[in-house]
Amino acid sequence: MTTGTSRVVFATDLHLADGHGGFEAFAADLEEIADLAPDLLVLGGDICLWDSGSGDRLQDLLRDLPVDTMSLLGNHDTDRDFADRFGTPNRCVELGAVNVLGLNTCRVQPQYDDWRNVRGEIGDDDLAWLDTALGGLDRTRPLLLFVHIPLASTYPERRSVSQEITDVWRVTNARAVLDRLADWPAPVVVGQGHLHENEHVHVGDTHLVSVGAVCGRWWQQGSATRCVDNSPRGWLVVDVDALDVRLGYRAARAAASWQGEIVAGDGTDGPWLNLFFGDPAQTVEIFGDGEWIALPSPVPVPLDDPFISTHHWALPSIVNGDTLQVRTRMRDQLWEVSVKGSTST
Numbered sequence: 001m002t003t004g005t006s007r008v009v010f011a012t013d014l015h016l017a018d019g020h021g022g023f024e025a026f027a028a029d030l031e032e033i034a035d036l037a038p039d040l041l042v043l044g045g046d047i048c049l050w051d052s053g054s055g056d057r058l059q060d061l062l063r064d065l066p067v068d069t070m071s072l073l074g075n076h077d078t079d080r081d082f083a084d085r086f087g088t089p090n091r092c093v094e095l096g097a098v099n100v101l102g103l104n105t106c107r108v109q110p111q112y113d114d115w116r117n118v119r120g121e122i123g124d125d126d127l128a129w130l131d132t133a134l135g136g137l138d139r140t141r142p143l144l145l146f147v148h149i150p151l152a153s154t155y156p157e158r159r160s161v162s163q164e165i166t167d168v169w170r171v172t173n174a175r176a177v178l179d180r181l182a183d184w185p186a187p188v189v190v191g192q193g194h195l196h197e198n199e200h201v202h203v204g205d206t207h208l209v210s211v212g213a214v215c216g217r218w219w220q221q222g223s224a225t226r227c228v229d230n231s232p233r234g235w236l237v238v239d240v241d242a243l244d245v246r247l248g249y250r251a252a253r254a255a256a257s258w259q260g261e262i263v264a265g266d267g268t269d270g271p272w273l274n275l276f277f278g279d280p281a282q283t284v285e286i287f288g289d290g291e292w293i294a295l296p297s298p299v300p301v302p303l304d305d306p307f308i309s310t311h312h313w314a315l316p317s318i319v320n321g322d323t324l325q326v327r328t329r330m331r332d333q334l335w336e337v338s339v340k341g342s343t344s345t
Contacts, residue, residue: 004096009033009067010146011235012044012193013074013213016058017051029214029235029252030061036237036250039095041067042102044193044211045074045148046218055085068093072102074148074193075118090126092133098144098240099137103130105149105171120149120171127176134180142187142245144238150192151177152201152208158300158308169195181206187245187331191236197229198249199310200279207331209247211236212276229309231276232258247330249277260339262315262324272301273313273339278328280310287325288318 011033016023033041048054062069073082073089082089089104107121122130137143151174156166171177181188188206196213216225216233226232232251239246251258260275273295278284285292293316301312315324327336 005239005241006040006095006097007036007038008040008042008095008098008100008144008238008240009036009038009235010042010044010191010193010211010238011214012072012148012191012211013046013196013215013218014043014058015046015048015076015213015215015218016054017048017076017218023057025252026214027061030065032250032252033235034065034067038067038237040093040100041065041069042100042146042191043069043071044146044191045072045106046076046193046213047071047074049077049079049081049085055081059085070100070102070146072146072148072193073104073106075106078106078108078118090129090133092137094137094141095240097242098142098238098245100144100146101130101133102146103177105147105151116165116168118149119167120169120174121167122171122173122177130177130180134184139185142189142240142243143181143184144189144191144240144245145177145181146191147171148193150174150194150208150210151190152203153192153195153199153210154201154310155195155197155199155210158310178203178206186243189238189245189247191238196227197310198227198231198277199229200281202281209236212249214252228303228307229311230263230274230303231311244333245331246333247277251276257337259335259337260326261342262319262322262339263312263342269299269301269314271315271319272299273315273324273326274309274342275311275313275326275328275339277330278311278313279330282329284313284326284328286315286319287327288316292327293318 071086091102190208199210201208212227234251
């Protein structure tokens with residue numbers, strides 16, 4: 001039976017390689033994460049073991065961290081050195097209130113020597129491990145499954161990726177996993193990395209959450225870098241109490257209340273509400289003229305060559321200030337926040 005409460009932090013896409021991500025920034029990130037007092041920290045991959053110094057750096061940082069960790073294999077980590085340093089990429093941890101699994105979704109394609117050398121696929125051995133792991137768990141507990149390459153995402157379509165290369169961005173045989181999760185009687189949440197964005201996808205009762213990267217856009221330097229969806233870099237916080245699973249996104253170097261911002265339009269469109277972790281499946285409301293006003297579904301806002309965000313809501317003309325009260329729900333929990341004008345560049 002479920003006992004107590006549990007907190008899990010999912011921090012993904014570290015990119016600690018020289019000249020790209022941020023070793024110094026991540027050292028400070030770990031201090032913030034430790035202050036959250038999680039029962040488990042799941043590192044979601046892309047340590048960048050391709051860079052010879054990254055593994056040593058991460059191990060040095062984790063050595064004195066007062067938090068248990070689980071590390072996933074990322075597409076930038078496909079080296080046998082991973083197992084020697086961090087153990088098997090498939091892991092299972094039973095906390096007091098929740099079952100936590102890490103599942104490998106990276107398959108090397110040796111015929112390529114460029115960015116296509118890893119595809120999203122779950123091997124037969126990995127599926128066999130998953131069957132064994134699930135069979136030994138208490139089914140009254142919620143289940144958190146963490147992966148690097150996502151099981152479900154609309155990212156390839158929003159990025160106008162050709163059908164031939166969607167396997168780089170999304171797991172090709174995800175249905176094999178989703179079918180195994182479909183009859184789990186307690187809540188199931190899947191945390192996903194790789195895409196450097198926040199996105200919510202619901203497949204039946206399974207809630208799949210892609211999470212913004214610790215490094216933001218790793219190809220841009222500096223701790224102020226943002227993710228591809230213009231969310232601040234950060235990590236997922238999951239709190240579990242009985243059958244209640246609460247999700248939150250924490251931005252690095254920011255107050256917990258910083259959950260969104262008002263973004264000016266370009267003269268023909270906007271302004272928009274960029275609710276960093278907003279779920280398009282939920283109604284989003286703003287407070288104006290003494291009442292709560294429901295916003296239309298999110299607007300497909302082009303952000304980056306030609307990436308389209310999932311969490312920009314068009315704001316009505318009554319919005320004429322620099323602060324806005326917003327409310328929505330996340331997994332049936334009311335979520336109310338005050339947002340201000342954008343400070344991004």
